[in-house]
Amino acid sequence: xxxxxxxxxxxxxxxxxxxxxxxxxxxxxxxxxxxxxxxxxxxxxxxxxxxxxxxxxxxxxxxxxxxxxxxxxxxxxxxxxxxxxxxxxxxxxxxxxxxxxxxxxxxxxxxxxxxxxxxxxxxxxxxxxxxxxxxxxxxxxxxxxxxxxxxxxxxxxxxxxxxxxxxxxxxxxxxxxxxxxxxxxxxxxxxxxxxxxxxxxxxxxxxxxxxxxxxxxxxxxxxxxxxxxxxxxxxxxxxxxxxxxxxxxxxxxxxxxxxxxxxxxxxxxxxxxxxxxxxxxxxxxxxxxxxxxxxxxxxxxxxxxxxxxxxxxxxxxxxxxxxxxxxxxxxxxxxxxxxxxxxxxxxxxxxxxxxxx
Ligand SMILES: NC(=O)c1ccc[n+]([C@@H]2O[C@H](COP(=O)([O-])OP(=O)(O)OC[C@H]3O[C@@H](n4cnc5c(N)ncnc54)[C@H](O)[C@@H]3O)[C@@H](O)[C@H]2O)c1
Numbered sequence: 001x002x003x004x005x006x007x008x009x010x011x012x013x014x015x016x017x018x019x020x021x022x023x024x025x026x027x028x029x030x031x032x033x034x035x036x037x038x039x040x041x042x043x044x045x046x047x048x049x050x051x052x053x054x055x056x057x058x059x060x061x062x063x064x065x066x067x068x069x070x071x072x073x074x075x076x077x078x079x080x081x082x083x084x085x086x087x088x089x090x091x092x093x094x095x096x097x098x099x100x101x102x103x104x105x106x107x108x109x110x111x112x113x114x115x116x117x118x119x120x121x122x123x124x125x126x127x128x129x130x131x132x133x134x135x136x137x138x139x140x141x142x143x144x145x146x147x148x149x150x151x152x153x154x155x156x157x158x159x160x161x162x163x164x165x166x167x168x169x170x171x172x173x174x175x176x177x178x179x180x181x182x183x184x185x186x187x188x189x190x191x192x193x194x195x196x197x198x199x200x201x202x203x204x205x206x207x208x209x210x211x212x213x214x215x216x217x218x219x220x221x222x223x224x225x226x227x228x229x230x231x232x233x234x235x236x237x238x239x240x241x242x243x244x245x246x247x248x249x250x251x252x253x254x255x256x257x258x259x260x261x262x263x264x265x266x267x268x269x270x271x272x273x274x275x276x277x278x279x280x281x282x283x284x285x286x287x288x289x290x291x292x293x294x295x296x297x298x299x300x301x302x303x304x305x306x307x308x309x310x311x312x313x314x315x316x317x318x319x320x321x322x323x324x325x326x327x328x329x330x331x332x333x334x335x336x337x338x339x340x341x342x343x344x345x346x347x348x349x350x351x352x353x354x355x356x357x
Contacts, residue, residue: 003269011046014039036061040068048274051075052102054147055165056156059084062099063091071098071278073271076172077164078291080157082183082299089289099288100274103172105246106286107273110265113251114177114235114244122253123237128216130343131174131233133167134225134336138320138327141223142199149199157302161193161201164298167221167231171207172294173246174219174233180211180293187212189300192348193307194356196224196315196330202307204332204356206348207297220342220349224315224332234343310356332356 010025014033019025025032033039039046049065051058052075059079065072066088078101079085092099105111118126142149150158163171180186188210193202204222211217221231234243240255253261268285276282310332320327338354349357 004272004275007272007275008048012039012042012044036064040064046070047278048073048271050271054145055080055158055160056147056153059088062088066091066095066097066099069095069097071274073100073102073274074288075102076168077159077298078288078295080159080298081302082295085288085292085295089292092288098274098277098284100270100277100284101286101288101291102270103169103286103291103294104267104270105169105173106176107268107270108246108249108265109267110244110246110249110251111173111176113263113265114242117242117251117253118235118237122240123235123242123255124239125237126215127236127238128218128346129174129178129233129235130346131170131217131219131221131231132339132343133162133170133219133221133231134227134229134339135167135223135231136225136228136320136329137166137203137223138329139197140320140327142197149197149201149203151200151302151306159201159298159302161205161301161307162203162221162223163191163205163207163219164301166223168294169246170221170231170233171219171297172291173244174217175209175293175297176290177233177235177244178209178211178215178217179213180209180217181290183292183296185212185293186210186296189297190348191297191300191304192350192357193301193304194310194349195307196310196332200306202301203330204310204335205301205307206342207300208346208348209297216346218342218346218348220339222332222335222339224310224330225335225339226318226331236344236346308356314356 013025190208194204206220209217243252249265314333317328341352
């Protein structure tokens, strides 16, 4: 709520667990409800909900909120199946409410700057889009919640893999720059899922997607890098590339033989934008329906065979910096180089001969 202090007031917290002493929710001094039904049965008037709950709860809770006349800022990924997503889009239309999906990188003015550079011919013809994400996550990351690292739980899909949750912004940002918003904007989806951790879901994966216009998008994402670096999406052109570091709203124009030209941009908060849409009819920056292409990717990951375990001989376990003394994180041999090769060639891990693929 900090980003919209003068435009909205927190009126309630819903969570099965009461706010912890000293937390922002506790200091706000607002009523706490153990479930959404209890809030809706109260006399409180709620205009907007920020839904940041476990992935399998997204579809049912958002449906209930929209039907109760409440607009929703829904955390990513929107839902855990394409069918749920289609149903939620129908509910949004039927209720006339607003639902914005919290891919915060899509609120960045940097996206328009990238599009303007390409339209001006700064990198020639765009050949393909590459996305690279190399993060470190300790093993405790997968123990923080029952649903973490699961493909399904209690008979329901979860799809908590690297492409669909922690580094999902890379996928969503690449799709947006490719102009792929709806399910039908993608004509082909190839996924290669691997895992170094002892989890169900993927932690080191590549995606090669083809858009309706024939543009290829290759993303390589891992949580098993030696060090965490800021993820990026790059448009590779015939005379250079433009790289977007989407977590810092930074655009870098990289032409052969010249130093990169780096520019920083502002970002519109997606909750502020949702409020402006309610109050002044401003367009949503990431309306639910524009997440169809992302959901087509999530569906391909969901129905793909289980991730292939990476040969233990290629994994070293390093002490996790800043975590408890007993925590470690996996480092997959050659992963950073393979991720960058996928992004620059526009092909998957097998095609670039990643050591484990
Ligand atoms: N946009 C981002 O950068 C970003 C970053 C982190 C997490 N997220 C998203 O936030 C969401 C939550 O992730 P998390 O790791 O904090 O999950 P979590 O499992 O820690 O759950 C978050 C909270 O939801 C509560 N909760 C569980 N079931 C609930 C229910 N039925 N009703 C109300 N509250 C309920 C939990 O008690 C917890 O306090 C996910 O969608 C995740 O992808 C987004």
